[in-house]
Amino acid sequence: MSDNKILAYIDQFKGEALPASWEVLGAAHTLADQLGGQAIALVLGADAKAVADEAFQHGAAEVYYCDDASLADYRPEPYTAVVSKVAKEQDPAVILLPTTTRGREIAAMISVDLNTGVLPDVTALEVDGGKVVATRPVYAGKLISKVYCDAKPPVITTRVRAFAKPEPDASHTGTPVRVDAVMPENDIQSQVTGYTQAEGGVSLADANVIVSGGRGVSNNPSLTPPAGMDEKQAEIWRAQQGFKLVNDLASVLGGAVGASRAAVDAGYIPYPHQVGQTGKVVSPDIYIACGISGAIQHLAGMRTSKVIVAINKDAEAPIFKLARFGVVGDLYEILPALTEAFRKRLNK
């Protein structure tokens, strides 16, 4: 068959496509080449049309969009209804979505509507005798599985940063096809009544560089906390001084700040920063672990990082076994010096 359609779902937020969406389109192209056919894209939301134009530049052969008012805020049911409708009309061979919170949820729900199976968070795809076989880490990457779905179309979400993003080509344009929403507002059982933007900074999932802190960031007895703090408050205050140093290095490198579970549980830093089996699984180009000993649950969440750097006082810490470079020393001394060294070298 040479007319296979690979449907790429473009996840957007407030009119901006998430970078992971273009990775999905890249993966869709590769599959289209292997299966014979073309990549088509679908984008939903209030400002979907502008994103639809961008999808052409990223190589989609056809783009469908739905910009109904009921889709201004993401809600699973009205979004799912439109994706399922387009999937039924277009009859794609494969449906790809990014592994974002929204992408994973839509994938789960359309797989029910389309009576097929879902393969979430895959890191590689291959075509074997016309069948799409995915590679998925399981047990937070402690094991790797091959997985396929023998119903059509398989619904697959691609892990963020696992697939290459196509270079946009401004000369590649087209006319997106508008599709109608499916659910009238009255039938939708939920509404979004408020929204607070996350504090700035690079998100862990997208980051090329992650600098993480562990229990060790509070380990600086020479710091004197402000008067009147009890022991626990003083510990958290010390940890916050340590995380400032982590943050300084991350910002010079344009990276995100991560943390071990121990640091999160101790109240040093909020949970969204947690890397590991019960936090986020990340795979940046550089991962700098500061004061993290390397519990198995943490290692599972960052072991596929390209270059791992460990800074720890304890030369026996398990994190050193995974590290390309290690410094046995006090992070309170090393981190400011390292930030300064990069500032000079990167002219920042």
Next chain:
Amino acid sequence: MKIVVCVKQVPDSAAKMAVEDGQVTWGDAPLVLNPWDEYGVEAALVQQEAHGGDVTVITMGGESAQEALKTALAMGCGQAILISDPALKGADSQAAAQVLAAAIKKIGDVDLAFFGKQAIDGDMGVTAAQTARFLGWPMISIVSVVQNLDEGGRTIRVERSVEEGRQIVEGKLPAVVSVSKDIGEPRYPSFMGIRKASRAQIPAWTLADLGIQAPTSVVHWPEVMNPPVREITTEIISGSSPQEAAEKLADKILEEKVL
């Protein structure tokens, strides 16, 4: 308030997983209540304490999965139900969701079904949304705070964390809610709870009890492997001063050409 919590039994998060002769093994690590599901149980118990009613914990699995249910009973859930049937061996997430949805319907008059974010074995993270879809209930995922549960008005208002920030969502009951770690630290089982759980007779439901056929599983796992061994030579950087070590380290990192 009638609340159901759906849970799964998984190998402990500290387990060293390996594949030996094509079989997944976890050494002598225990099978436990999925850590994410502990937050689901906690969220359910908090709502029950505030609004009354009862909490039923359910799981699909073999005989051993009773132990995960007992942990949830010891934490304070009132009832537990094991759904077990030889025909469910190798069930994919969608088949599991279909079975859980049927069980929730059989329990009847359920207002809220809580789930953890995902199970730490398969890391699928889709069962809650699939169950919601089978039930036709609104899905409210990755909830960090339940702000209000209005029994009379039949609504729930929550704060959920998404990539871009925090969203306030109001949904109609009945609803499926999955929770994140922000919901609050799960309580430890009490001494009385452990005693009660150890004596509990947990009913087991089969597919026939649910009145459904075995759902077809379409997702197959032909191969599970150990991850490729990474050849890592660790280079320990030192210097006469922290500055010297840091300068050397910065040069080494830049030489990797990934920045």
